[in-house]
Amino acid sequence: MQTRKSLRRKATVPQAQCVACGCCFNTCPKGAIEMIKGVYASVEEALCVGCGLCSGICPASIIKIAEVAV
Amino acid sequence: MKKHWYDYLWLFSAAYLILGFFNILFAWVGLLCFFIPLIIAITKGSKAYCNHYCGRGQLLALLGGRLGLSRKRDIPPFLRSKQFRYGFLAFFFTMFFLMLFTTWLVFAGQRSLSEAVTLLWTIKLPWHWAYNGTAVRPWVAQFAFGFYSVMLTSTILGLITMLLYKPRSWCVYCPMGTMTQLICQAKAKKAA
Numbered sequence: 001m002q003t004r005k006s007l008r009r010k011a012t013v014p015q016a017q018c019v020a021c022g023c024c025f026n027t028c029p030k031g032a033i034e035m036i037k038g039v040y041a042s043v044e045e046a047l048c049v050g051c052g053l054c055s056g057i058c059p060a061s062i063i064k065i066a067e068v069a070v
Numbered sequence: 071m072k073k074h075w076y077d078y079l080w081l082f083s084a085a086y087l088i089l090g091f092f093n094i095l096f097a098w099v100g101l102l103c104f105f106i107p108l109i110i111a112i113t114k115g116s117k118a119y120c121n122h123y124c125g126r127g128q129l130l131a132l133l134g135g136r137l138g139l140s141r142k143r144d145i146p147p148f149l150r151s152k153q154f155r156y157g158f159l160a161f162f163f164t165m166f167f168l169m170l171f172t173t174w175l176v177f178a179g180q181r182s183l184s185e186a187v188t189l190l191w192t193i194k195l196p197w198h199w200a201y202n203g204t205a206v207r208p209w210v211a212q213f214a215f216g217f218y219s220v221m222l223t224s225t226i227l228g229l230i231t232m233l234l235y236k237p238r239s240w241c242v243y244c245p246m247g248t249m250t251q252l253i254c255q256a257k258a259k260k261a262a
């Protein structure tokens with residue numbers, strides 16, 4: 001079991017700017033993105049491997065990849 | 071990734087644009103791209119149309135992504151602002167209703183059929199070869215010319231922003247996308 005916190009790269013979507021096009025959702029190789037009620041995309045942090053594909057494809061260029069403690 | 075039947079809907083979008091060049095009456099089929107997303111948003115509260123079924127979005131992704139016809143730069147923040155997106159939606163629908171009004175004038179016999187496609191709401195392109203002049207009632211043809219103008223104009227805008235920014239930049243300010251998101255937002259709020 002891992003007890004020490006480590007830093008991992010994770011994607012986050014700023015909800016208010018998302019246009020819900022679904023490009024990220026269709027691109028994520030891990031199926032870590034879910035479309036919430038046709039309003040915004042949401043990243044399931046536990047599944048995200050921080051590859052950055054979603055952030056590259058997002059036509060609004062709003063997805064941030066940052067290191068977070070997990 | 072596994073391919074689904076709907077991953078080929080870009081063929082439908084491409085065929086639509088091409089067929090309208092030869093026979094304008096095909097433009098009527100485009101109403102599907104108008105009603106299906108609305109019906110899904112209203113009944114299901116989802117943007118499944120944008121997320122899975124939109125041939126337009128797939129075509130842009132293919133041309134800009136796989137074929138590399140895109141600079142893949144970030145869209146200017148202004149173009150993804152709510153003001154611009156909602157403003158463009160309002161403008162688009164104003165022009166859409168003007169088109170319906172023109173159709174009505176032709177229906178009422180107060181205006182004669184104009185066999186032209188209007189690009190970017192201003193440039194009139196001759197398109198008379200796509201209509202033989204007798205097949206249907208004049209208003210039916212007028213609507214076809216008007217609707218095809220809307221579809222061609224939005225395709226051109228989509229291609230321009232595909233080249234300049236990301237492949238599917240059009241989806242940021244696409245009126246159908248904005249409208250279905252607004253409907254979903256309203257539905258989600260009501261449910262909450």
Ligand code: SF4
Pocket residue numbers: 010011027028029030031032033043047048049050051052053054055065
């Ligand atoms: S960074 Fe990679 S794994 Fe994480 S959500 Fe984006 S595409 Fe999926």
Ligand code: SF4
Pocket residue numbers: 013017018019020021022023024025040041057058059060061062063
């Ligand atoms: S690609 Fe960007 S704008 Fe589209 S759903 Fe994902 S986060 Fe939202």
Ligand code: SF4
Pocket residue numbers: 021107119120121124125126127240241242244245246247248
């Ligand atoms: S935003 Fe417009 S072009 Fe993009 S997927 Fe949705 S309906 Fe199609």
